[in-house]
Amino acid sequence: MRLRSRGARGGSRLFVAYAAASLVPVAVLGVVLVNGYRDDAARQGEEQGRAQAVVIEEMAVAPALEDADLTSGLTVAQRDRLQAATDFAIFHGSVLRMRLRSFTGQVVFSDDGSTAGGIPVSDPAFTTAAVGRTDVAVVADPERGPGEVIRVLQPVVASASGRAIGVLELYLPYESIAARLREQLRITYWRLGAGLVGLYLVLALISWSTTRSLRRYAARQEYEAMHDGLTGLPNRAAFRARAKAALETAPRRGAVTLVDLNHFKEVNDTLGHHAGDELLRVVAHRLVSALRPEDTVTRLGGDEFGLILPGVTPAEAPALLARARDRLTEEVVLDGIPLTIEASFGVAAYPEHGTGVEELLQRADAAMYQGKRGTSGIVVYAGGAVAHPTQWLVVQAELRHALERDELVLHYQPKIRLSDGEICGVEALVRWHHPVRGLLPPADFLPAAEQSGLIQPLTAWVLRRALADQRDWTTAGRSWPVAVNVSARNLDEPDFAGFVAGALAETGTPADQLMLEVTETALAGDTAIATRTVVDLVALGAGVAVDDFGVGYTSLSQLRNIPVSEIKIDRVFVSSLGRDPQSEAIVRSVIELAHGLGCWVTAEGVESPEVRRWLEDAGCDAAQGSLLAPPLTWNDLIESTTGDVRRDLPAVARS
Structure with a gap:
């Protein structure tokens, strides 16, 4: 609650600051517009005065003077004509005052008959008119008190000769223009005020909406910083x-x-x-x-x-x-x-x-x-x-050194063909001769390898050693294919098939003598890379087996799209054969469907003669288990198969 209140106060302060800041440009805009209207009105008065002065000079003054020389004054006739020509404008107030002056500044004619007054000759406005240009300005009335008038100094040009002969000084009324300006400004002020108020309200609304959005964003960021995006729970x-x-x-x-x-x-x-x-x-x-x-x-x-x-x-x-x-x-x-x-x-x-x-x-x-x-x-x-049971970091560090020090060994478990009891292949199983803890089974270190990058070098070591041993027992007269377990991580490697091809070439082992066993879980995801890797391995000539089948989520319909050659039924189903009708139905169905897909079927975990006989009757192709043969070292495997395989292997198991 305190955080929300503090955020609300901060948002209110931000809104006030934003509203106040937006008021400044709005006010400046108003001042600029008002001054602009004033300037426009002044220019309007000046333009009107300029036009009126031109008309008076051309239509009234110049014709009355003809070619008069203003330096020597006006004749009576010229004065009378000029008086008659300007009386109407003077009388009706369209001209407030008028003086006709020579270039020396002498007043040769005025509406009131005076010969004094007027702006000095040195004034820039008089100088401008004397050189032939009109000067117009809105000025304070110098003779009638408060108020403004339009002062025009217009060069007088003789109509006959077309040359300038003097300066016409006019004072024209500005009050009507000023009144129209005031009325226009009054209307403008209302419109401008309404517009600026509307603009300010829009800006204020925008600032309010923006600050509210910022408050919501800040609250959302604060929430997300302390909560899990998936479950909504605190993190x-x-x-x-x-x-x-x-x-x-x-x-x-x-x-x-x-x-x-x-x-x-x-x-x-x-x-x-x-x-x-x-x-x-x-x-x-x-x-x-x-x-x-x-x-x-x-x-x-x-x-x-x-x-x-x-x-x-x-x-x-x-x-x-x-x-x-x-x-x-x-x-x-x-x-x-x-x-x-x-x-x-x-x-x-x-x-x-x-x-x-x-x-x-x-x-x-x-x-x-x-x-x-x-x-x-x-x-x-x-x-x-209570202690942490696995200490994975320690295991991973020691396993890395084990690979460097050649502390790993391979044991081989035969696969027995049920039709004749002969060995039809062997599976390579890795062990670790730990310098302190002794011979370790895979369960004690493979999970640590799976969670790190060690699974790749470990698989590489197992594959090379297994292929080298296969070459040696082939030389000794035992042409058994060797099976090597590979991880899901191995299948996800972009060029794993290329590595396998290199290992086969390095040892001179025919590809059809290698079976790569992949757990059902590794294939269940059916990722593009894993599927392509399996296809590439089969293209080499190697076999691919699905290990521990039945405990994951892969269906046989999925296997139809993956070129596997062998399915190994998990021991959890095999061990209960003869006692559990459901397990029997599952195993029998897997055997029949796998054969329908052209796959060889091997049962794992065969530990009793009854289970072996059941599998034979069900048509299972091969089996592994302690009844048939335990995992053996290379030497024990060769020695145990020197005589009759069907006689010697159970004896090894009993020992």
């Missing part, structure tokens, strides 16, 4: 400000909670960012509706939300957040696909777990990642027992 800056205020306002007890959505990236990758945006809006609405009015829900960025729960204790927070989690897990349909939202909640209470915003955020973050690792989705910070 990270607002979260920090409100959390700080909560820590300083009694009662100084409550909890800060971080909420992170699980598997949100898969929604973006498979359904598109528009679906991810809609999911975030749904989450925002559900969190707000599930919590108390006094609680604050903010979006911190990405799929992470921040909650401020004032007045709750560490023991009370889980119950309150359980309601929010139950509300979140209600099914939502995006692009026709039903989804269940899962989230991890990390709670840090104040003052128990900290009294500063940053401290509470760090501990809530640690608790949240503990929830992602464990079975509980809501974790309250518990001191030193």
Whole structure:
């Protein structure tokens, strides 16, 4: 409220200043227009006096004088003619005074008979007339007191000879012109005043509209600076400000909670960012509706939300957040696909777990990642027992050094053809010989590589090593194709197919001996670059397999447009064969439809003879799993296949 009032006062001051500033040019414009009218009236009087003087000089004075010499005065006859010619104008007041003067200034004739008066010979106006030009001016009446007259000094030209013989000094009435001017100015003042008032009102309206727009813009900018544009929730800056205020306002007890959505990236990758945006809006609405009015829900960025729960204790927070989690897990349909939202909640209470915003955020973050690792989705910070589980930055730094120090190794898991039990290919699986933590499985470091630029050099290393090993076991008499897993990031590289072609040429491996396995999620987005990369890889002669099929959102109709040669059914369906009719129906349908598309079908995670027999009966082409053969080193793989493959491989698995 204080911010709004302060903004309103600032806008009012701006409006007043703008209105006052616009008044100045309006007033100046009025003065200019009035002065212009005055000047026009004066010019009008002068032009009228000039015209009247010319008429009097040419029609009355010059004919009466004929070729008189004014330096020696006028004859009686000339004076009488001149008197008769000018009496009418003098009598009717169209001429107030008239003097006929020689070039020396002598008055040789006047309307009142006087021979004195008139402007001095040295006056520029007299000089102008003496040289043959008319001088006209509106001046104060020098003889009759207040008022103005039109003074004209007109050269007198003899009608017979056409030469100038003297100067005619006339004083003409200006009052009628002045009266018309006053009336005209009065009307003009009203019109001008009305126009200027209208103009000022328009400018004032414009200034009011502009300042209101500026106030709204400032308010919108202030709102946007503190709110998330997608969900409308307060943003990270607002979260920090409100959390700080909560820590300083009694009662100084409550909890800060971080909420992170699980598997949100898969929604973006498979359904598109528009679906991810809609999911975030749904989450925002559900969190707000599930919590108390006094609680604050903010979006911190990405799929992470921040909650401020004032007045709750560490023991009370889980119950309150359980309601929010139950509300979140209600099914939502995006692009026709039903989804269940899962989230991890990390709670840090104040003052128990900290009294500063940053401290509470760090501990809530640690608790949240503990929830992602464990079975509980809501974790309250518990001191030193809770730690960030992955430490991705450390893992990424160590993995970079692992590539440089050749600490990575490949194990190979055979794919067994179910029709005869023979090895029909092997899959390369990367491991990390960590100098401290020992042999690490892919789950401990591949996510860190996926989140950084390390996935490209890691895939390059795996591909080159796998092709080199394939060349060596081919030399040893085992002509098995090798399968290498590639990431969605690899498919998005503009020239990944060119890199694969270079690696094949470098090792001398035929392209048909390489199978590139891509997860279903990586293909679900069906981006132009990924699709083009798959087409280019197939054009090289390499095979492309869809890994973990069934857990993403790709349909077989999509696969019709992508030239894949193998589909690998995910272990989540395979492991329940023989017990779950739904899984059996799904697997049987995938096998039939994949064969209809001309694809080879491999089942993953085969761990029992019953599952193997079911797959054989269903027409599955190949299988992988601990029942058949575990991942083996290159040497163990060669040694285990020296004798009868069908006899030796299970023995290796049992060992």
